[in-house]
Amino acid sequence: MAVKKTFRAGVFSVVKHCYLPRAVAAHPRFELVVVTDDANQPDWVHKRNQLFADEFGIPYVTDVANTIAEYNLDIAAVSPEVERHCDLAVRAADAGLHVIADKPLSTRLSDCDRLVETVQHNKVKFMLWNRNYLPAVIQAKEAIASGAIGELHSIHVDFYFSKDAGPPKGSRKEGDPPIDWLERQMEAHADGSDGGVGTEAMGELQIEGIYPLGYMHLLTGQNVQRVFARTATHFHQANVDNNVDDLATVSLELDGGIVGSLCIGRIGAASHPDIGEIKIHAIGSEGGLVITEARPEVSIYYRDQSPLEFKNERIANENDFLLMEDFARSLDTGSEPILNAKNGRDIAATVFAAVESGKSGQPVKVIY
Structure with a gap:
């Protein structure tokens, strides 16, 4: 029986309650390899990202584009502030990454529409976090x-x-x-x-x-x-x-x-x-x-x-x-x-x- 692929996951910001990237890490088919965010984010964002990266023994890189280019990622686990959900998800999908994003999807319907278009155009998979398997x-x-x-x-x-x-x-x-x-x-x-x-x-x-x-x-x-x-x-x-x-x-x-x-x-x-x-x-x-x-x-x-x-x-x-x-x-x-x-x-x-x-x-x- 063929061994199934282990997917390399990048955590694209983790400033909320961090159940989403923890769930990714807990599944044997996924491996957390890096945390990333934009350098221009406020100090409290960088602090939370660094704490999570330190806990899992992975690097924290303050350059999303560089992270995508250098870490050979398969998926992005997206959990920033709500108004940044779609922005980070769109950038990941545009790079050909599959995306799991925390809820709610966005504070603007136009951002949601842009995300749907990007996911469909790049033929990647997207899942919004939910409780439907309770x-x-x-x-x-x-x-x-x-x-x-x-x-x-x-x-x-x-x-x-x-x-x-x-x-x-x-x-x-x-x-x-x-x-x-x-x-x-x-x-x-x-x-x-x-x-x-x-x-x-x-x-x-x-x-x-x-x-x-x-x-x-x-x-x-x-x-x-x-x-x-x-x-x-x-x-x-x-x-x-x-x-x-x-x-x-x-x-x-x-x-x-x-x-x-x-x-x-x-x-x-x-x-x-x-x-x-x-x-x-x-x-x-x-x-x-x-x-x-x-x-x-x-x-x-x-x-x-x-x-x-x-x-x-x-x-x-x-x-x-x-x-x-x-x-x-x-x-x-x-x-x-x-x-x-x-x-x-x-x-x-x-x-x-x-x-x-x-x-x-x-x-x-x-x-x-």
Whole structure:
């Protein structure tokens, strides 16, 4: 039996919570060989990149073009600030590298369109990071595909993260300056809640909307045509000060006559005993199903346990490994990854339409 190729991976910035390059490193088909970024990035970016490079014993090169030219890379693992996702991904794809990028895809639909065009033109593979291989999501897909509930008519996802995002709403005293978005996100790096790191403020719809909308795409196979959203800033002062949502509801009209809805929010650590209320509800012509995304899990309690320790742990969760397995299969066979550039672009377009609807109070068509 022929030995399968080991793909050489470059980490194109790693300033967010670094689960993506760690997942690449953990899979036997991939090898991290270098971290790279542009020399003109601020000191905090270089510091985080260097720390990651040192941990894995690989060089950090502050010249992306030189790295591509000298390190014989196969793929790029892209995880910078959100507004730089597409720029680094496009440069990698233009050089013929396959790309795995962190979510959300971008803060601008034009960047997403440019990425899709570049990926298609250079005939490379692209995967947007997602949670579609969680055990509960796989179970939901199998149940729907088997016809267990008949023809799918509607789908709803609750996606409430019980995480904090700095001081609670109403805590800023008169005369205090508003919370700086980037500074708050840099502080959040310590507990891994810095998914919105960057200079452009983003609400929960933009930061986490990829996950529930990714579930809907996987389970229905349909695009969203129109949305109506209500958004609010209910929990966190940083969101108030930067005029972005931390709570939203969205109604969706999908192709195939399917109706969808989602509720999403960052609802604070004190609001829920688990990671949050994350469930998938599907209704078909012959029945319905409700699946809790976090299960299976175990809860761990012991004497003198720190109140900050997370007590619920997922088990049988191989999402990160299975995503990398999916990407390796894509590179081996030419098949498309579970969430490719076009899928990611269409989900981003849905998110942007929902944000617009939340501001206007009117239904908004998704741009394709």
